Amino acid sequence: MTVDMYQNSTVLASGCHFSDAGQSLAFHRRLPGYAPTPLVNVPLLANRLGVGKIWIKNEANRFGMPSFKILGTSWALYRALVERLGTDVEPWNSLEELASRFTPLRPLTLVTATDGNHGQAVAHLAALLDFQAHIFVPRDMAESRINAIKQEGAMITLVNGTYDDAVKRAATQEGERSLVLSDTSWPGYERIPRWVIEGYATILQEVDEELSRWQQRGPDLVVVQIGVGALAAAVVQHYRRPAVPSHVKIVGIEPTSAACALTSMKAGRIVSLTDPPQSIMAGLNCGTPSLIAWPLISTGIDFFVAIEDEWAKLGMHDLAMIGLVAGETGAAGFGGLAALLTGPSSQTMASALGVDTSTRVLVICTEGATDPVAYERIVGKSPA
Numbered sequence: 001m002t003v004d005m006y007q008n009s010t011v012l013a014s015g016c017h018f019s020d021a022g023q024s025l026a027f028h029r030r031l032p033g034y035a036p037t038p039l040v041n042v043p044l045l046a047n048r049l050g051v052g053k054i055w056i057k058n059e060a061n062r063f064g065m066p067s068f069k070i071l072g073t074s075w076a077l078y079r080a081l082v083e084r085l086g087t088d089v090e091p092w093n094s095l096e097e098l099a100s101r102f103t104p105l106r107p108l109t110l111v112t113a114t115d116g117n118h119g120q121a122v123a124h125l126a127a128l129l130d131f132q133a134h135i136f137v138p139r140d141m142a143e144s145r146i147n148a149i150k151q152e153g154a155m156i157t158l159v160n161g162t163y164d165d166a167v168k169r170a171a172t173q174e175g176e177r178s179l180v181l182s183d184t185s186w187p188g189y190e191r192i193p194r195w196v197i198e199g200y201a202t203i204l205q206e207v208d209e210e211l212s213r214w215q216q217r218g219p220d221l222v223v224v225q226i227g228v229g230a231l232a233a234a235v236v237q238h239y240r241r242p243a244v245p246s247h248v249k250i251v252g253i254e255p256t257s258a259a260c261a262l263t264s265m266k267a268g269r270i271v272s273l274t275d276p277p278q279s280i281m282a283g284l285n286c287g288t289p290s291l292i293a294w295p296l297i298s299t300g301i302d303f304f305v306a307i308e309d310e311w312a313k314l315g316m317h318d319l320a321m322i323g324l325v326a327g328e329t330g331a332a333g334f335g336g337l338a339a340l341l342t343g344p345s346s347q348t349m350a351s352a353l354g355v356d357t358s359t360r361v362l363v364i365c366t367e368g369a370t371d372p373v374a375y376e377r378i379v380g381k382s383p384a
Contacts, residue, residue: 060368075199229293236300255279
């Protein structure tokens with residue numbers, strides 16, 4: 001199994017910041033059902049890969065959703081609705097109270113494109129706040145992911161094409177009674193994707209708080225899935241802060257067939273893939289990096305790594321062995337780490353990363369088994 005790696009020679013010691021990340025964490029803590037997701041210490045896997053520690057931040061259940069996406073979606077939606085309303089909505093102490101503040105905006109349809117998790121989060125929030133939802137999806141998206149969105153009461157439009165084609169269709173729907181809520185960006189559409197990135201900061205702040213309780217120093221190496229780059233941009237913002245030691249390295253993981261960030265890095269500019277992405281890592285099947293995320297990831301990620309689907313499958317098996325149920329995209333982070341440290345050029349890559357038996361690694365498991373049929377086929381047992 002091949003591994004393609006691009007080493008970034010232009011990493012900046014300190015990344016730029018959109019706003020105080022604490023605002024989104026404070027917002028999330030006010031939502032019903034908030035609880036930090038688990039940070040799991042996995043010494044068995046650390047010993048296998050020859051590192052000091054591996055911590056896995058498990059986002060398989062966040063506010064009842066099977067992924068981290070609702071963090072960025074909820075914060076961005078809140079900011080966008082307040083902006084559209086044109087007045088402050090404070091104080092509020094419940095979702096019902098918050099929904100009543102937005103009464104003047106109804107009827108309103110929330111619109112987005114998705115390969116699964118983001119669309120489910122948008123549809124879920126629309127139902128909670130008494131809005132409608134219209135979700136555009138690529139036609140080959142797994143039926144289980146489509147059904148999960150339908151169960152939230154959303155209208156679905158199947159697009160004959162890729163995720164990027166679905167994004168283009170959704171972008172045309174903005175209007176007086178519709179709000180496009182995308183986690184990627186394009187010229188003229190930048191505020192909402194910026195707020196999405198801010199919302200993901202909650203994940204990293206929870207990691208810091210948990211490690212502090214454990215009296216542990218932060219990671220030396222952070223592995224994050226890229227996709228359009230929103231989550232990776234949040235990681236860059238967090239770990240390129242002046243307060244973070246400069247030795248911390250960030251690795252971004254993509255599928256070989258959807259390595260839009262790696263390809264763009266090699267070109268020195270944002271480029272779109274010419275061949276449609278076809279990875280089982282559906283959440284990473286993106287052909288173009290986000291315009292907003294690009295300045296952060298292109299100057300903040302040390303290594304861009306493209307892995308074949310088999311590495312994600314191995315990641316699913318390894319996480320299942322320690323009791324973590326992860327979908328193909330969710331396991332891509334650990335699969336990418338294993339590819340780097342056990343793959344065909346592992347010694348060279350470990351040296352380039354500065355990895356040894358004392359290295360502390362943070363991996364983000366971004367989703368649970370959002371396609372149970374595929375999970376059982378790959379892992380050999382039901383996710384339940």
